[in-house]
Amino acid sequence: xxxxxxxxxxxxxxxxxxxxxxxxxxxxxxxxxxxxxxxxxxxxxxxxxxxxxxxxxxxxxxxxxxxxxxxxxxxxxxxxxxxxxxxxxxxxxxxxxxxxxxxxxxxxxxxxxxxxxxxxxxxxxxxxxxxxxxxxxxxxxxxxxxxxxxxxxxxxxxxxxxxxxxxxxxxxxxxxxxxxxxxxxxxxxxxxxxxxxxxxxxxxxxxxxxxxxxxxxxxxxxxxxxxxxxxxxxxxxxxxxxxxxxxxxxxxxxxxxxxxxxxxxxxxxxxxxxxxxxxx
Amino acid sequence: xxxxxxxxxxxxxxxxxxxxxxxxxxxxxxxxxxxxxxxxxxxxxxxxxxxxxxxxxxxxxxxxxxxxxxxxxxxxxxxxxxxxxxxxxxxxxxxxxxxxxxxxxxxxxxxxxxxxxxxxxxxxxxxxxxx
Numbered sequence: 030x031x032x033x034x035x036x037x038x039x040x041x042x043x044x045x046x047x048x049x050x051x052x053x054x055x056x057x058x059x060x061x062x063x064x065x066x067x068x069x070x071x072x073x074x075x076x077x078x079x080x081x082x083x084x085x086x087x088x089x090x091x092x093x094x095x096x097x098x099x100x101x102x103x104x105x106x107x108x109x110x111x112x113x114x115x116x117x118x119x120x121x122x123x124x125x126x127x128x129x130x131x132x133x134x135x136x137x138x139x140x141x142x143x144x145x146x147x148x149x150x151x152x153x154x155x156x157x158x159x160x161x162x163x164x165x166x167x168x169x170x171x172x173x174x175x176x177x178x179x180x181x182x183x184x185x186x187x188x189x190x191x192x193x194x195x196x197x198x199x200x201x202x203x204x205x206x207x208x209x210x211x212x213x214x215x216x217x218x219x220x221x222x223x224x225x226x227x228x229x230x231x232x233x234x235x236x237x238x239x240x241x242x243x244x245x246x247x248x249x250x251x252x253x254x255x256x257x258x259x260x261x262x263x264x265x266x267x268x269x270x271x272x273x274x275x276x277x278x279x280x281x282x283x284x285x286x287x288x289x290x291x292x293x294x295x296x297x298x299x300x301x302x303x304x305x306x307x308x309x
Numbered sequence: 310x311x312x313x314x315x316x317x318x319x320x321x322x323x324x325x326x327x328x329x330x331x332x333x334x335x336x337x338x339x340x341x342x343x344x345x346x347x348x349x350x351x352x353x354x355x356x357x358x359x360x361x362x363x364x365x366x367x368x369x370x371x372x373x374x375x376x377x378x379x380x381x382x383x384x385x386x387x388x389x390x391x392x393x394x395x396x397x398x399x400x401x402x403x404x405x406x407x408x409x410x411x412x413x414x415x416x417x418x419x420x421x422x423x424x425x426x427x428x429x430x431x432x433x434x435x436x437x438x439x440x
Contacts (some may be wrong), residue, residue: 058364073362188359195355196367212322214364236325284420 030054031076031093031168031200035085038068038075038224047224053165058194058201058214062292064299069204072221073100073170075200087116093168097126099161102172102234103150107157111262114141117160126163133159133189149176155186164195169193171203175210183210208289218288220295228238228295239291240283242266250277256297269293311409313392314349318361324346326365336371337401340380349422351381351389 031053031279038046041135053059060261061069074080076087077100088097108116133155139148142208148156154174161169187210187308205211218227218235230238239255242248245263255269268275271283286294318335320328339345351357354372357367372389375381380401382392416425 056366087326097316112366149387187362191365192355195358210362213328213367214362215322215366233327236327285323290323 030091031202032035033076033085033086034088035076036082036087037084037085038080044178045224046075046082047266048147049224049226051219051226051229053200053217054203055090056194056198057216059203059217059219060208060211060215060292061145061204061219061221062206062296064296068223068224070102070172071224073102073172073202073204074169077170087109094209096164097167098170099158099164099166100155100170100172101154101161101169101174103154103156103174103177105172106153107145109144109146111145111266113145115155116145116278118127119139120160121163124164125160126160128163130159131161133162133185134142134183154178155182158186158189162189165196165197166199169199171201171205173204173206175205176207177284183274187211189291208287208292212288215281215288220292222299235291236285238270238272239286239294239295240268240271241266241286241290242281244281248279248281249278256301258295258297267297269294313352313356313388314345315352315360316345320363322387329367329374332361332363332367332371333374334405336365336375337380338392341398341402341405345391347391347393349389349391353388 031051032050033051035117036046038048038104049072052111057269061072063069071080076149078095080101099300108119111119113134121129137155138154139152141158145153145156154177178186179281191214192200194201203211203215217230218228219226243263243265247264248254250264251277252266252268253270254266256267258265258267266281267286276283316339318332318337320335322328324331336345351372352360354365354368356361358368361368363371372381372383376383376389379397380391380393381389383389399427414427424440
């Protein structure tokens with residue numbers, strides 16, 4: 030279990046995280062989405078303990094120590110000047126790893142005397158995940174790496190990630206912009222805007238609550254519209270929160286959406302609000 | 310020693326039907342089609358999760374739902390097997406056909422077909438089949 034209560038982080042004068050409250054249970058797979066600059070990466074770094082919040086507190090269930098939390102990012106470099114072997118030895122000592130799990134690295138056919146800084150982004154991500162896998166992680170934090178690695182390594186990474194989740198019932202918190210491969214994995218979606226959460230829902234509930242209508246008409250009335258997009262001579266309306274009763278009151282075809290489209294409609298809504306508040 | 314049967318599941322990521330329900334439905338269809346037979350062993354949760362890229366908890370839910378509904382049997386620590394009664398299969402066959410039929414009707418109605426048109430077409434089709 031991870032619990033953040035009233036967590037706020039300030040960079041200079043600006044609060045980049047404001048009053049964040051969440052509670053995530055063991056085994057959850059959570060995706061955090063939001064526009065660029067919403068505070069997603071800052072939140073991950075705060076959960077990891079790299080950033081200390083100015084206000085609020087973060088607590089973990091007993092047994093989850095720093096050694097049981099893994100953090101993967103393509104911007105996060107570790108042991109750059111070490112060789113692979115030195116990196117593994119050092120990490121194992123610091124994190125008390127008894128047996129290093131080298132199965133992933135065997136797929137890559139790397140030389141253990143190669144310096145870590147010579148690895149490609151994909152190789153580095155997999156190396157980092159090998160270290161984390163060996164820690165028997167209770168929590169895995171993933172910061173925008175899926176788009177940075179090639180499809181073959183991405184597939185390999187996902188397979189091992191799912192295995193680790195099964196083995197240790199790990200909680201995963203992932204910040205992503207690209208979803209196609211993991212569409213059906215997350216059980217919860219969090220959307221951030223200006224350092225706050227604007228949405229915290231299970232993906233099952235969300236798929237029932239977000240729909241799209243394509244029509245040439247203007248939609249008024251009581252259908253709550255999250256975001257509207259004009260395509261050629263018709264319009265796409267993203268409806269949230271949708272309820273089944275609307276089918277009877279307003280006779281449209283309500284189209285189901287995948288997670289990527291749902292996220293896009295929330296972020297699209299953000300940019301519309303921003304334009305309106307600027308008055309343009 | 311029986312071998313573990315692997316299978317493919319088509320999951321529609323956009324559908325509002327929860328992923329585990331879609332998978333349960335797909336596995337039932339595999340059983341009905343005979344591709345999964347009584348006594349076949351199913352892959353362990355970890356392996357199936359890796360192959361079809363689902364959360365292991367989702368796979369566990371798929372198996373436990375199938376077990377509750379009487380299509381598979383789980384033996385603690387040794388795995389999951391396809392195990393059903395023939396009566397169950399008849400029920401399932403009927404249910405899947407009805408589901409398909411309802412979907413088909415919805416699509417026709419969506420295209421603006423009237424009941425009379427559909428009736429005529431079905432009759433014409435069935436007569437054509439007999440010839």
